[in-house]
Structure formats: structure tokens, C-alpha cells
Amino acid sequence: MSTPQQDELRVAVVGAGRMGSDHVDRLAHHTLRTRVSAVVDVDVERAGTVAANAGGAEVLSSVDELLASGIADAVVLATPGFLHEEALLKIIDAGLPVLCEKPLTPDPESALRVVEAEVAAGRQLIQVGFMRRFDAGYRRLKETIDSAELGELLMLHHQHRNPEAPAEFTDEMVIHDSVVHEFDAVRYFTGEEITNVSVRIGRTTSRAGTVRDPQHVTVQTQSGLLADVEIFVNAQIGYQVHTQATFENGLVKIGEGSEFELTTAGRSGHEIDAGFVTRFRDAYDLEVQQWVDATLHGRIDGPSAWDGYATAACCAAGVAAQRNGTIEHVELAPKPSFYSSHTGSPALT
Ligand SMILES: NC(=O)c1ccc[n+]([C@@H]2O[C@H](COP(=O)([O-])OP(=O)(O)OC[C@H]3O[C@@H](n4cnc5c(N)ncnc54)[C@H](O)[C@@H]3O)[C@@H](O)[C@H]2O)c1
Numbered sequence: 001m002s003t004p005q006q007d008e009l010r011v012a013v014v015g016a017g018r019m020g021s022d023h024v025d026r027l028a029h030h031t032l033r034t035r036v037s038a039v040v041d042v043d044v045e046r047a048g049t050v051a052a053n054a055g056g057a058e059v060l061s062s063v064d065e066l067l068a069s070g071i072a073d074a075v076v077l078a079t080p081g082f083l084h085e086e087a088l089l090k091i092i093d094a095g096l097p098v099l100c101e102k103p104l105t106p107d108p109e110s111a112l113r114v115v116e117a118e119v120a121a122g123r124q125l126i127q128v129g130f131m132r133r134f135d136a137g138y139r140r141l142k143e144t145i146d147s148a149e150l151g152e153l154l155m156l157h158h159q160h161r162n163p164e165a166p167a168e169f170t171d172e173m174v175i176h177d178s179v180v181h182e183f184d185a186v187r188y189f190t191g192e193e194i195t196n197v198s199v200r201i202g203r204t205t206s207r208a209g210t211v212r213d214p215q216h217v218t219v220q221t222q223s224g225l226l227a228d229v230e231i232f233v234n235a236q237i238g239y240q241v242h243t244q245a246t247f248e249n250g251l252v253k254i255g256e257g258s259e260f261e262l263t264t265a266g267r268s269g270h271e272i273d274a275g276f277v278t279r280f281r282d283a284y285d286l287e288v289q290q291w292v293d294a295t296l297h298g299r300i301d302g303p304s305a306w307d308g309y310a311t312a313a314c315c316a317a318g319v320a321a322q323r324n325g326t327i328e329h330v331e332l333a334p335k336p337s338f339y340s341s342h343t344g345s346p347a348l349t
């Protein structure tokens, strides 16, 4: 377990797929005061290949084996979301801090069990991987909202476009895999809970496979603010995550800019990211560095298990709204006082 005296955090990465391998690379080569002590995957061959990029990391095949080994001070959990609950309960039991990729769990019942286990453990151990809170544009917009320099925030408009969804993507995953980020974003920007969710589905792209795509999601917060999301998971054009914020005295757009704008032979424009790994690279880097540093000091500063639970409750309402075509109320259990002083707003550095 980490102590304030420790100067290097030994991290085990569980799940060596797309996200886990990216985190191994980040921890091994782009993060200070840490090293990857183990890579854990049921596919040990994959774990071995990924561990080779983190010289000296052990290769293990299960969370049980990891916890018995004692070779990690903290865990990055990057297995598919439906496997998170079981792993998190074991990691909490072992008293290890964990950066859990989103979603905390895909449904509110299991998410609440995780929250209750953390409360019973008596200290915060979980940070959820809502990396957008570490994106420079997100942080600047949050500062603008909090400072009230443009007056009151009136509305938020989000566009979330993926180039294409995997074949196994479902309507439910549109909500709990993708829109979960906007549920967290709205809660982060406003500092309020979301009270209701509706989903409308109109024309569908011929490229959509088994999902209905795009979809239009609207949420409302405790004070009445409306926010909407165009979620389009087979948009073809690349990866885009934009937000427009409408204030009483102005408008802010984030995510649409570019450091590289090209004009040539009758065309002008900028490149579009191919995926989240590049669009949010700086945000993931900062997320992981701040998590390592906070963990070395025995703290969790980023999005909490409560944020994971509250967004899971929004997802349940969103899936019901998709199915019923109604405005669905978000049901939340009482918030334990345990989380009352935790804002989940990382320090603005
Ligand atoms: N923050 C983001 O932007 C972002 C982006 C992509 C994925 N994610 C999240 O990261 C998580 C992983 O997604 P991914 O796209 O990397 O998935 P993936 O399918 O590419 O990788 C998952 C890995 O977990 C391994 N695994 C499965 N069961 C296991 C078990 N019981 N123990 C150990 N390993 C096991 C698989 O073998 C695989 O290597 C998901 O929760 C996903 O929602 C987050």
C-alpha cells in the first residue's frame, strides 16, 4: 500500500487491450514517479507482449494472482466494464488504490455495491477514468463557468462522433459506453446531478449495423439546465468531441480547434483525430500523472466512485428512455457524507 514517504508507485495494469496497453506505455514512458510492476490479462500472450514495452513488468493472468503477489501499490483497471465490479471489490478488500477505466460499472445496482464497499473500507481508493476532466478545453470551460465571467450558463450542446463502432456495439452501449462521458461532463461543468434523461432517434445511417445511429440525448440538471448530445458512433469522418456552452453574455466552443490548419489547391481545413487515443492523449497523460502523484500522497483527487455511480444511474435512465421514448427520471441513492468534501475537479495546473 502507498505511503506518503514512498517516492515511486508500483502500478499493475489489469487488462492489456486497447486502453490498458496505452496506459502501460504511458506509465512506462511518459509518467514520473511510477513503474509498471505487472501486466495482468487472461490472454497471457497479450499481457507478455504489452509487458515487454515496460521492461521488467511481471506477467500475470488474474486479479487474484496479482493481489496474492504483493508486487503492486496500486492498480489501473482496464478490462471491459461488465467485469469491473468483481475486480473492484477484491481490490478494495486488499486496500489498494485503483484508477478504474470508465464506466465504473455498467449499471447502478453494481455501481452502488462498489460505492458501499468503498465507504465500508473507510477511505477513498477509487478514481474513475473520466479523462475529459483533464482536457485543457474542458478545464478552461469549467473555469469560465465557475467564474461567471460570461454570466450564467444556460445550455450545453455536445457532439460525440466516433469513426465507426465495433460490430458488437448495441443501443445500450451507445449510452453506457459512449454517452456516459457526456453525463459526467454535464455533472462536472455544472456541479449538479442530472435529474432526467430523454433519447430521440430519427434517421439512421445505413452504416449503423445493429445500432440505431445517430441518437439525440437530452438531460436536465437539478437547477433546470438543459444539455444535449448528438452521439454518432459510425460517423466515418474521424473522432470528434465538441462542446458549445451558451451563457447569458456569450458562447464558448471547445474541441473544434486545431493546431494545424492546411490550405492547399482549392481546399482549406484542419485534420480530424482518428480516435480517442490521440484526441485525448494530453488528458490521459495528465490524468495518470495526477493520479500517481495523489496516490503517492494517499489521496484520490479525480472523479470518484460516486461520480461513477451517478453516471451509471444516468445510463440506466438513458437506456429506459431509448426503449420507452419517455423522459426518464434519474433515481439516485442518498449520497454518503463520505463523498461530501470531494469535488472530483482536479486541480487546475
Ligand atoms: N477513457 C476512454 O476514453 C476509454 C477508451 C476506450 C476504452 N475505455 C474503457 O477501458 C476499458 C477497456 O476497454 P478496451 O477498449 O481497452 O477493451 P479491450 O477489449 O481492447 O481490452 C480488454 C482486455 O481485458 C482482458 N480481459 C478480459 N477479461 C479479463 C479478466 N478477467 N482479467 C484480466 N484481463 C481480462 C482482455 O483479454 C483484453 O485484453 C473499458 O472499461 C472501456 O470502456 C475507456
Ligand SMILES: O[C@H]1[C@H](O)[C@@H](O)[C@H](O)[C@@H](O)[C@H]1O
Pocket (backbone or CB within 6 Å): 160, 162, 177, 178, 179, 181, 276
Ligand atoms: O469506449 C470508448 C471511449 O470511452 C471513448 O472515449 C468514447 O468516445 C467512445 O465513444 C467509446 O466507445
